[in-house]
Amino acid sequence: MNDDGVPSLRARRRLDTEREIHRAALELFEEQGIQTTTVQQIADRAGVSSRTFFRYFTRKEHAALPGQHRMLAGVRGFETSAANPAELLRDIEAMAESVMALETSGDYGDHARVMRLLAKEPELLALAAAQDQVLAGELRARIASQVEAKVDSLTVLLLTEVAVAVWRASWARWGELAAGEKAYDPVEVYRETRAELRRVVG
Structure with a gap:
């Protein structure tokens, strides 16, 4: 990303390719199931090589x-100089927000499809x-390694554990909302989920 928090041209191209592969996989999984779908089929439909897929x-x-996949990349690049738990939590939340911000309006419908796949494909849920x-x-x-x-x-x-649970719940909630065919900002969904947890636990 640049200094304004906007993905660079190279980063946008990577995201575009990732989305093409993702959508190709969704289509094939919906059409013929996960077990019978191959990486080569996904790559072919996305218009990339199997090497690019990997x-x-x-x-x-x-x-x-x-x-x-994006959250894992965010975790691996996570940096903090927090001196106490409150600061550490804020840093984790900022990282999670930056990951959620990578989602675009074109992904809303895809998330509803993922939720349906998770419901009918036990191995994907596992x-x-x-x-x-x-x-x-x-x-x-x-x-x-940074705040020991x-x-x-x-x-x-x-x-x-709480951070991952909130991120997972936000993602699931966004998928549910996407099923209603109305666009929701994923960052706002994450913030609302986080706020609700704080309300519940006092």
């Missing part, structure tokens, strides 16, 4: 869940859950 996703199922654990583990390790002397390990664990 630059973006490590396996075909991941192509249906680009939000997790993969999503496993990826959430990967996210939590990598975020925890990333944070611990300032924030205790239990606090890091709790903040990590």
Whole structure:
């Protein structure tokens, strides 16, 4: 991104290619199921090579869940100099917002389709859950390496699990709203979800 927080031309091109692969995967998964769909079929429909596919996703199922792919990239680049839990939480939330901001209006309908796939494809749902654990583990390790002397390990664990849960709930909520065929800002959905959690837990 540039200094204004807008993705660079190169970043936009990468996002466009990622979205083409994602949509191709969704179409094929809906048409013939996940098990019978191959990476080559997805690549062919997206108009890219299989080598290009693997630059973006490590396996075909991941192509249906680009939000997790982007969040993982955000986690791996996460930087913080927080001196206390409150500052750390704000830094995590800012990172999550930056990931949600990468979604565009063209993705709204896609999220509703992903939610339907998750409902009927148990292996995709299991993969999503496993990826959430990967996210939590990598975020925890990333944070611990930067604030170990300032924030205790239990606090890091709790903040990590809560952050991933809020991100996952926001993503699911956005998918539900998208099913109503009305555009919602994903960042606003994330903020509302975060605010609701704080209201619930007091």
